[in-house]
Amino acid sequence: MDNPIKKIIESINEGELDKALMLCDTENNHKIKHIILNTRGVIFFKQNKFDLAKLNFLKSIELDNQFIDPYKNLYELHIKKQEFEISIEYGQKILKLEKQKNPISYFKLAYAYDLNRDFNNAIDNYKIVENFNFADKKLLFNNLGSCYLGINKIKIAEKYYLDALKIDENDKRIINNLLLIYIKIEDQKKIEIYLKKAELADKDFIQFKLNKSDYLFSINKIDDSIELLQKIIEDNSNPFAFMRLANIFLRIGNDIKSMEIANKAYKKYPDFNQLKALKGMIHLKRGEFEEGWKLYEFRDSKQKNIFNDIKTWNDEDLKDSKILVYNEQGLGDTIQFSKNLLKLSETCKNIDFVVGNKLFPIFKKKIHNINICKKEDIFKKKYDYKISLGSLNKNFYDNNYHKSSELINCNKNKNKIWKNKLEIDKVNIGLTWSGNFFGPKEPFRSIELKKFSRILNLDINFYCLQSEIWDRDKNFFENSKVIDYGKNDFEEISAIIKNLDLVISSDTSILHLSCVLKKETWGLLSLDSDWRWFDYYKLNPYENLKLYRQSEFKNWESVLQNVEKDLIKKFSL
Numbered sequence: 001m002d003n004p005i006k007k008i009i010e011s012i013n014e015g016e017l018d019k020a021l022m023l024c025d026t027e028n029n030h031k032i033k034h035i036i037l038n039t040r041g042v043i044f045f046k047q048n049k050f051d052l053a054k055l056n057f058l059k060s061i062e063l064d065n066q067f068i069d070p071y072k073n074l075y076e077l078h079i080k081k082q083e084f085e086i087s088i089e090y091g092q093k094i095l096k097l098e099k100q101k102n103p104i105s106y107f108k109l110a111y112a113y114d115l116n117r118d119f120n121n122a123i124d125n126y127k128i129v130e131n132f133n134f135a136d137k138k139l140l141f142n143n144l145g146s147c148y149l150g151i152n153k154i155k156i157a158e159k160y161y162l163d164a165l166k167i168d169e170n171d172k173r174i175i176n177n178l179l180l181i182y183i184k185i186e187d188q189k190k191i192e193i194y195l196k197k198a199e200l201a202d203k204d205f206i207q208f209k210l211n212k213s214d215y216l217f218s219i220n221k222i223d224d225s226i227e228l229l230q231k232i233i234e235d236n237s238n239p240f241a242f243m244r245l246a247n248i249f250l251r252i253g254n255d256i257k258s259m260e261i262a263n264k265a266y267k268k269y270p271d272f273n274q275l276k277a278l279k280g281m282i283h284l285k286r287g288e289f290e291e292g293w294k295l296y297e298f299r300d301s302k303q304k305n306i307f308n309d310i311k312t313w314n315d316e317d318l319k320d321s322k323i324l325v326y327n328e329q330g331l332g333d334t335i336q337f338s339k340n341l342l343k344l345s346e347t348c349k350n351i352d353f354v355v356g357n358k359l360f361p362i363f364k365k366k367i368h369n370i371n372i373c374k375k376e377d378i379f380k381k382k383y384d385y386k387i388s389l390g391s392l393n394k395n396f397y398d399n400n401y402h403k404s405s406e407l408i409n410c411n412k413n414k415n416k417i418w419k420n421k422l423e424i425d426k427v428n429i430g431l432t433w434s435g436n437f438f439g440p441k442e443p444f445r446s447i448e449l450k451k452f453s454r455i456l457n458l459d460i461n462f463y464c465l466q467s468e469i470w471d472r473d474k475n476f477f478e479n480s481k482v483i484d485y486g487k488n489d490f491e492e493i494s495a496i497i498k499n500l501d502l503v504i505s506s507d508t509s510i511l512h513l514s515c516v517l518k519k520e521t522w523g524l525l526s527l528d529s530d531w532r533w534f535d536y537y538k539l540n541p542y543e544n545l546k547l548y549r550q551s552e553f554k555n556w557e558s559v560l561q562n563v564e565k566d567l568i569k570k571f572s573l
Contacts (some may be wrong), residue, residue, distance in 0.1 A: 103132035205525035293394035315387035318348035331509035414495035
């Protein structure tokens with residue numbers, strides 16, 4: 001190491017950042033200028049001056065694009081800023097620059113994919129690390145377990161968590177991860193085992209207590225769950241305990257009590273964004289839109305920081321502007337809220353809407369002033385403003401969403417194919433009964449398939465439209481007369497829906513898709529249905545949708561009885 005660099009590093013290590021910066025600024029050896037610029041970036045990074053840090057790292061690369069250190073620092077900077085997609089890019093560049101395979105670099109790339117919820121690519125890179133003698137195998141196995149859990153491969157996830165636990169049987173995080181799996185799959189025996197393990201590992205660990213409350217709630221010991229959460233709040237005043245308690249009252253249909261708890265928590269934790277978002281959701285559910293939309297902006301989103309270099313639109317005049325609209329929510333949200341783009345196009349003549357790969361095929365590529373793009377298409381373009389699709393609600397929201405069908409395109413050729421595939425002399429109905437296994441509202445919005453038994457015995461062809469079959473439903477599904485068409489992409493599913501007589505769906509993306517395709521749709525909603533279904537005012541956001549609402553927590557019997565009765569009447573069965 002050159003002497004001046006050594007002095008600068010010593011100052012940084014001693015916490016004398018201003019001195020280190022002064023030494024950088026007085027160093028005029030051009031041969032090491034790229035190193036100096038990188039070091040300046042490190043100093044600014046430590047001072048949380050991220051823009052200045054980034055500028056110096058990039059200038060260092062301009063002088064020497066083979067110098068690897070600024071790439072590594074840019075990776076860390078974008079991880080820190082939660083700009084995970086950009087971190088992935090730098091992780092890939094690091095691997096290309098390194099002459100030998102480095103397990104640490106593969107781990108970091110995997111970690112960036114992991115944080116971006118791109119679990120398949122994360123697994124691929126973690127698996128490369130697994131082939132090396134990686135120092136922290138416990139961390140590696142835990143992360144692999146979490147990624148496999150993210151793609152619903154529960155058995156493999158469990159295996160990796162157990163491998164990690166063998167390395168350290170008292171690791172609270174791993175015990176907790178296994179406990180979460182067993183709660184999710186309702187394995188009572190293992191839940192009891194891991195609750196005991198959790199108690200032995202750390203009886204005061206808040207996360208264990210929170211998960212125990214979830215477990216008690218899942219087995220209908222609602223009072224016990226509430227009591228445990230109230231005790232946590234008494235002893236620790238934990239914001240997540242407040243959130244869980246508010247959610248319990250929401251789920252059992254008591255939004256007044258839920259709001260009371262949320263308000264109490266809000267006073268105590270005014271800067272806790274997740275709590276703000278929950279409070280916003282309760283306001284929306286109650287039809288209190290002004291306050292609701294304001295707090296809705298604090299919702300969690302993995303995409304929140306992707307386009308940080310573009311100014312967020314805040315009601316400025318868009319007459320001569322180009323705006324990027326991106327989606328940061330689920331598939332159903334994308335379909336439903338796409339109507340907002342039509343409203344936006346009345347005031348802005350140049351709109352790019354970024355759609356994920358799953359939904360891209362069913363969107364028209366250009367309509368009015370709206371261009372439908374993939375993410376990779378827009379990074380080289382210049383925009384005046386950005387805004388998320390969900391955030392447009394505060395500008396354009398109303399309760400009539402059927403116009404969004406103008407943006408959805410059903411492939412004509414596929415439509416013809418499916419028209420010939422379905423039996424014309426039978427009633428053909430599409431069926432969706434559960435959503436993503438790890439969705440935030442599961443398992444409450446989903447219905448066990450065997451509860452449909454009486455309906456499935458009717459003289460009707462039922463077609464499965466969902467891609468994922470939960471373990472609890474697999475045996476019944478395989479032995480039922482439900483025809484499996486659920487493994488298709490959205491373009492194929494759209495064509496199937498267009499040729500059906502009716503779609504019956506729980507609260508999933510298929511419900512929204514069917515509605516915007518103007519197919520007659522019956523929606524099955526839990527007691528704690530999402531705000532968009534307006535259970536408070538009994539309104540309906542789609543003109544072709546009939547809603548069947550739970551009247552009692554976890555009780556689907558009366559809902560399905562009404563569906564059966566209406567099917568018999570409608571089709572004269």
